[in-house]
Amino acid sequence: MNYCSQCGEGVNFIVPDGDNRARHVCSACGYIHYENPKMVVGCIPEWEDKILLCRRAIEPRYGLWTLPAGFMENEETSAEGASRETLEEAGAHVEVSQLFAMFSLPHINQIYLMYRASMPDASFAAGTESLDVGLYEEKDIPWEELAFPVVNETLKLYFSDRQTGEFRVHSGDIIKESSEPLRYRVEHL
């Protein structure tokens, strides 16, 4: 951030009066530009004993598999956002049934909210952000080609709960431990 979005003058990265962390503050009008984490909302779309995965047509992780999910928009609920993303990326109309998992990813300032969602039929189609979309049984999940640690963790918890017959609501953090080699740890609350 270089300029004030209110008045167009330059900003300084300083600690405002009464605050305890640096913000971008306008040098002319004094406006404080707060920056906060973003929500990513998505679904685990269920059809019989299969779930719907998308192969990414965009960076990062082009060509790898993920659950349909994306940035929550203003003026929608988180469940509406999860359903919208599933329609956009996977061409599937779903009914969101239950909050399943929430993860903080502080290294990229994101919170993931993943919902279980039922598919009324087996209709789906790759959206513009997907190369391919498909229904997968547990034994066929491409574990080695998943796009993100949060997808891996969500799917592990999902199949583990399914085996017990009871789906819980999971919450925790995915913490980046190192870049080379890329390594994360998962902490469950």
Next chain:
Amino acid sequence: MNYCSQCGEGVNFIVPDGDNRARHVCSACGYIHYENPKMVVGCIPEWEDKILLCRRAIEPRYGLWTLPAGFMENEETSAEGASRETLEEAGAHVEVSQLFAMFSLPHINQIYLMYRASMPDASFAAGTESLDVGLYEEKDIPWEELAFPVVNETLKLYFSDRQTGEFRVHSGDIIKESSEPLRYRVEHL
């Protein structure tokens, strides 16, 4: 938003190519300024059979009672943010124990995440954003002087669960139905 924070030129509010909703887009450099909901993270601090409430020293709802909560910051987890806000507003060091409730408030583009948290002792003190802080038994909760519908709803669910002996994870939406008179409805997923 009037000016591009990247280059300082004017922005237009238009639908970018390949998108389906209007964004602020720079007329010079083309940068797209996305705006997304913000997370509010907070606690239900527990001490014996009491919980800790704060009386607001700031607008909106100056003088009314609330649970300690505030905007989540970058580079922290949601539980860390909830704990930080409790220390800042109520002077209480808490240990976050469990995600308790998540609500979407689409009319103000916020998501609330409320955690149960235990207080190691009965120490607390009003921070700069609080007029007063106090421990309340259920029978003494100032129901008519609560600051926000989300606080009312969280406390109702909390005491209801406590009576059953089992705390669940709640999720839902708080939808504004009208301004005059001010009226909301709560939808549980």
